[in-house]
Amino acid sequence: MESYIPKLLIAIPALPLAAAAIVAVLGKRILREQSHWPVALALAGSCLASVVLIFAVQQAQKDHRHEHVVRLWTWAVVQGAGSGEQGAESGERGGSTPYSVLSTTNSGLSSPAFRMDIVLRADSLTAIMLGMVTFVSTLVVIYANGYMHGDPGYWRFFAYVALFVFSMTMLVSVSNFVLLYVFWEAVGLCSYLLIGFWFEKPAAAAAGLKAFLVNRIGDFGFALGVFLLWTTFGTLDFHDSKVETIPATPGHVATTIVRVDPQEIEDPNVPGTVEPGIFGGHHVPVVGRLTKDHPFGEGAVVTAICLLLFVGACGKSAQFPLHVWLPDAMEGPTPVSALIHAATMVTAGIYLVARCTPLYAASPDAQAVVSTIGGFTALLAALIALTQTDLKRILAYSTVSQLGYMFLALGTGSQLGVTAGMFHLFTHAFFKALLFLGAGSVMHAMGGVIDIRQFGGLRRKLPITHWTFLFGCLALSGIFPFAGFWSKDAILAAVAEKAGEAQSGWIYEYLYYAGTITAFLTAFYTFRAYFLTFQGDERIPKEAGHHAHESPAAMTGPLVILAIGALGVGAYFQWMGDFLKPDGFLMQTPVLKALQIQAEPAGYHVPVVATYPWSPHLTVALISTAVALAGIAVAWLFYVARPDLAESATKPAKLLGLYALSHGKFFIDEIYAALIVRPLEALAALLALVDRYVIDGTVNACGAFPRALGAMLRPLQGGLVQFYALVMALGVLALVGALLW
């Protein structure tokens, strides 16, 4: 079964790419209203391949083969990019300090060249991401078949979606930072195209531009991080490794040899193998070994790399201060919001941080930053979501908030934290896609109206949408036994555990409180949207017309499937142990294996596999459930039982301006406009003047000089033949004179 892995890895992105090409070429003239067929079939094929891949990877793990690298071809080789002197130098220094070996360049390569391969990988993390992406995208495409029906850009939509799925599957399966960056940009491009899908609408065009530009800031940080990775480690491959013999001093061996499999270590005192690759082999890479006990681990370089990569992750995953694009991205079609801006693309940042776990493990400071930004964003977005009236925007801020939760979990850096973050990513994909698709179904029925004040009591008109949306809301609020309960509980448990640690525990303690408050706010705003939409008296806006009925089966089918997922995936994976157990499927990822070594005593070579309480943390679970139920109760009180109470209860908040603050999204857009956009515009105006008068002036002066010269010489051309002849004769005389002189 393992031998199928390369084929599967290639097939998963290749199918959507082929579908995108077919629809792009044939869609406008030939396929037209049938454009969804190639895409749906290709994505279903990819989804099937992903499921098979998961089983194949799992099978291979029984033989201790944790990663599979498929090298397709070499894209580019730059000779001498990584200087050979550097390698030699570090080899010399290897004798003096045990850490210099970490700066060895060109791992696994004989010549000092910057070499970029088109190379794919399969491990647990990739397999899970692939499965999630292809599954959700298949459902979304089926849904879009109903939702986008009759749109003039029908074929264009499906071509973009297929291109997006290609980019996203490549993003999670490449094994190289350069390719990761390429597909990072590619998903950004698809996001831009799809946000601005209805480009004749100015708001949509502006939202697409905003998303693109804000992401550019993040991508800049990402690019710098990649450069720094290259200069520091000399390789950008995830799988790169280099075997090198080093002197057998005890200190060396202790700090460099690390292997996951205890059987593989024979004698710790013999010269061992060094793996300076970033995430090498199924041996734990050296970077993964670096903990706060080791000098290099505290190095500013690793912290800088981590923070720069995190800037990129912030842009893509819409974390403060780069979160402003995601709510505006709701201008795109709703299936796109569900697929790209809730379930898949925005989790690319989470994936990046999870993929770089060994790096982050080497820098507790960067971890604290990741957690703090995540926790702060979670709270901020939840506060904003409280007062929004646009159903899709509420969900968008909820997405930002949940992504914040994931970063909060990843930033704890513990096994439980990283697995909880990935677990939440996985469950969130189900219930957030469900909620968005449900919102799309409501929007479809209401004739495009999305303001929750305009409609109400839709539970009878839209029974299926109502029930599935309720499931999504319960999952998002974290109510037992829905998916969100398990993952959110795991996150809060990880943070609570980290809060108990001596070093920088106080940060995590506050973050735990923030997370718990966010859980309350999440339940409140989710059920506020739910009650206003589905409960109370039936109110239907006049725009709805005759549309106010349940959506077609193509739309309700995916809703039902996702609702089952929102109910079941959490409990299933919690108890099947695929996520949270130390020996679970996800933990077989090489980069996450590195975390297990953290518990190893300093200076000792045998890894100690850490244990941690993977079962639900009872206290945390009780608190978060109580808080979520309280949120739902308050929402019920305010929006169903006693609407008058809501008025009186929010009056002080309104007086204090808190309501306006939340409704105005904390005026972050306005602050950016005042602090960044306006000064830049002023600078641009100034530079335009400089361009017009200084630069153009210089160029025009260069043009004016020959003109002036010409004007001076023009009288010579007087039209008198004999004058010409005279000048010629004098010229010959002068020439002859000069020759004779």
Add this chain to the structure above:
Amino acid sequence: MPPELAALHSFLAIGAVLFGVGLIGFLSRRNMIVMFLSVEMMLQGVSLSLVAWGRYHNDLGGQMLVVFIIAVAACEAAIALALVLMLFERKNHLDIAMWQELRESNQPLFEEEPLPPQSDEEPAHWPHLTPAGVLPESVAEKESFRRKV
């Protein structure tokens, strides 16, 4: 000075004089035919010196070149005279100063000062040289012809 060299000097001097006279004629005369004749004279000056050098070096190359020059000059004469004829047809005048259109567009037209008006009256005295011999017999036909030149 050997006689060959002396002969060469004489030839070259005559050639130079021919060339110089032709050049001055070309620069100073405005009648196109006269200018053309001056150019021919310059050519002959050069040809003469070529022949002289050829003779001096006992090398027939000079003579040969001159034969070519004569042939080319004949062609050139045909073309030049045709051109002059065409130009004359256009303006009914042989003055080269009539053709100033090829000057720069913003340059002033060269205009010669107008001649003082000429009266048809006979001058009181014709200028005359002091006769150093016998005054030629005046013929009425010739007198009238001369006046027009």
